Amino acid sequence: MEAVIEQILWASPNVKRFFLRPISDSPLLFAPGQFITLKLPDNDGGTYERSYSIANAPDESGLLELCIVLKTEGKVTPVLWEMKVQQSLEISEALGAMLLPEIWDKELCFVCTGTGVAPFRSMIGSLLANSIHQHPIHLVFGNRTEQDILYREEFEHWAKTFDKFHFYPVLSQQQWEGRKGYVHATYEQLFADGRDAHFYVCGWKAMCAEARQRLKTLGYNRRQYTFEQYDG
Numbered sequence: 001m002e003a004v005i006e007q008i009l010w011a012s013p014n015v016k017r018f019f020l021r022p023i024s025d026s027p028l029l030f031a032p033g034q035f036i037t038l039k040l041p042d043n044d045g046g047t048y049e050r051s052y053s054i055a056n057a058p059d060e061s062g063l064l065e066l067c068i069v070l071k072t073e074g075k076v077t078p079v080l081w082e083m084k085v086q087q088s089l090e091i092s093e094a095l096g097a098m099l100l101p102e103i104w105d106k107e108l109c110f111v112c113t114g115t116g117v118a119p120f121r122s123m124i125g126s127l128l129a130n131s132i133h134q135h136p137i138h139l140v141f142g143n144r145t146e147q148d149i150l151y152r153e154e155f156e157h158w159a160k161t162f163d164k165f166h167f168y169p170v171l172s173q174q175q176w177e178g179r180k181g182y183v184h185a186t187y188e189q190l191f192a193d194g195r196d197a198h199f200y201v202c203g204w205k206a207m208c209a210e211a212r213q214r215l216k217t218l219g220y221n222r223r224q225y226t227f228e229q230y231d232g
């Protein structure tokens, strides 16, 4: 399917938000947490395929928002960085199995770093829009510095507006008033009692591997966590 880039916004010094409008008779349906795969031509007549989480909750606009960090040595993101509004891209249907629970009866803890927050923005946005889910929702979001905290104002606004939503930004490379270090200490502290909850973890390999180990050590089993790894 083809999609046109309708808008591009800077989200941080090295992250852009791309708003895509699929060109199709029927809207591209997706569930919060899913991703699409972009296909871009390589230099040998083939294609590069790269997946990107959908960062917005499904709504009537029909737009898909992607939140993409530039990998300067990468094959695809430098090409995306040069793209302009009105250019088009080849995209897949919505894919992926990191979905919200069918029965919303649990406390949820989302753990991510960097653009790993994209699917969680979609999932948490959907949960907050729907009053059926009454349990606490935690977002533990790790970044290097304050300027890297994507969607910060929105998450802070949600935390003020919804009693059940709790936002924990954590910084690893800047001294500040808030939480310092890595994401792991925060959810370990929050769930030190091992109470029932479901964890969603999204980001790059090293963070996911460590989170898996630490959740096991806390006593959680594989039915209580879902991972989406962005590399390797």
Ligand SMILES: Cc1cc2nc3c(=O)[nH]c(=O)nc-3n(C[C@H](O)[C@H](O)[C@H](O)COP(=O)(O)OP(=O)(O)OC[C@H]3O[C@@H](n4cnc5c(N)ncnc54)[C@H](O)[C@@H]3O)c2cc1C
Residues within 6 Å of the ligand: 035, 050, 051, 052, 053, 054, 066, 067, 068, 069, 070, 071, 072, 073, 074, 075, 076, 077, 078, 096, 115, 116, 118, 119, 228, 229, 230, 231
């Ligand atoms: C399900 C899923 C969802 C995803 N969602 C997102 C998302 O929402 N946002 C997002 O930003 N990413 C997301 N990703 C990651 C994304 O798919 C790409 O992997 C990422 O954008 C890098 O693509 P690239 O072609 O620029 O880099 P690649 O060419 O694939 O390179 C990968 C890495 O290797 C390094 N590298 C490559 N060549 C060299 C070299 N010669 N020297 C040194 N280093 C090198 C690059 O810097 C980069 O870090 C997702 C991945 C998956 C699997």
